[in-house]
Amino acid sequence: MTNRKRTLEYVWIILVILTIFAYLLGYLKIISTSLVAVLLVTTFIKGALVSDYFMGLKDVKMKYRFIPIIWLGVIILLIGVAYYLPI
Amino acid sequence: MSKNMDVEKNLLPPGDFGIWIIIYVELLTFGLFFIGYAFSRRANIEMFNTSQLMLNQTSGFINTLILVTSSYFVAKGVHIMQTMTQDNIKEANKKASQWITFAIICGIAFLFIKGAEFVHIFGEGITLSTNKFFMFYLLLTMFHFMHVGLGTVILFNIRQRTKTSGYTPDDTRGFESGASYWHMVDLLWIVLFPLVYIIR
Numbered sequence: 001m002t003n004r005k006r007t008l009e010y011v012w013i014i015l016v017i018l019t020i021f022a023y024l025l026g027y028l029k030i031i032s033t034s035l036v037a038v039l040l041v042t043t044f045i046k047g048a049l050v051s052d053y054f055m056g057l058k059d060v061k062m063k064y065r066f067i068p069i070i071w072l073g074v075i076i077l078l079i080g081v082a083y084y085l086p087i
Numbered sequence: 088m089s090k091n092m093d094v095e096k097n098l099l100p101p102g103d104f105g106i107w108i109i110i111y112v113e114l115l116t117f118g119l120f121f122i123g124y125a126f127s128r129r130a131n132i133e134m135f136n137t138s139q140l141m142l143n144q145t146s147g148f149i150n151t152l153i154l155v156t157s158s159y160f161v162a163k164g165v166h167i168m169q170t171m172t173q174d175n176i177k178e179a180n181k182k183a184s185q186w187i188t189f190a191i192i193c194g195i196a197f198l199f200i201k202g203a204e205f206v207h208i209f210g211e212g213i214t215l216s217t218n219k220f221f222m223f224y225l226l227l228t229m230f231h232f233m234h235v236g237l238g239t240v241i242l243f244n245i246r247q248r249t250k251t252s253g254y255t256p257d258d259t260r261g262f263e264s265g266a267s268y269w270h271m272v273d274l275l276w277i278v279l280f281p282l283v284y285i286i287r
Contacts (some may be wrong), residue, residue: 004166012159019155023148026285039281046277054162055270056101064100064107070155071114075278079109081127083286084146
């Protein structure tokens with residue numbers, strides 16, 4: 001029980017750190033083509049953490065666990081395709 | 088019997104099945120908007136980048152922190168509900184109520200900050216028809232704003248029920264359903280923030 005309580009705290013800290021990272025990329029105007037890929041990966045990680053630990057889907061049947069994860073993966077992938085595909 | 092029920096409970100997502108249908112539909116709807124934004128940007132990169140400069144990244148950042156933190160508070164409340172026993176119903180409801188109160192405060196803070204952002208944007212004379220960037224920005228954020236509003240009302244109702252120790256070890260589904268909806272609102276913003284405010 002204590003482990004799960006601690007896990008929620010760790011997940012929240014990771015989410016805050018990744019949010020600060022995303023903000024600094026924009027605020028300091030250092031967002032570049034290659035950093036967009038990093039930003040998209042960190043966005044996927046944040047979404048997966050919310051889905052698994054906050055929504056509590058980590059321990060449910062695989063199909064239920066993976067619906068939001070697949071949604072997130074497809075959306076992030078298509079955003080990446082739209083950004084990187086040559087015009 | 089009780090053990091079997093616990094095992095079965097763990098195999099299914101928390102909350103009612105109906106809320107998950109709503110969540111999947113919402114994810115799909117917002118997902119289409121996100122993809123629409125990303126591909127529209129390809130055809131108008133300069134205009135999207137120029138228009139994006141008019142947004143306040145700091146308020147978007149603060150709102151992200153607020154939603155992520157509120158989601159954490161709600162998860163703490165759910166954890167208390169799921170570990171509640173017949174012996175500590177009153178205490179568990181009271182503790183969960185406190186976490187939900189913190190989450191409600193976060194929800195109201197989000198609405199206030201986002202509302203101020205809308206006032207500023209509309210004050211600049213920007214509307215849905217200004218350009219494609221602002222059409223997507225206003226549709227996505229206003230649609231999301233309404234979801235935060237509804238989520239806050241749901242959390243308020245959950246809080247009211249915890250006040251009367253209305254949740255028991257055999258009946259926490261309503262709490263879990265409302266919590267799942269709130270996490271969905273957070274999940275959507277986690278994608279929306281970098282897409283609309285940061286990527287250029």
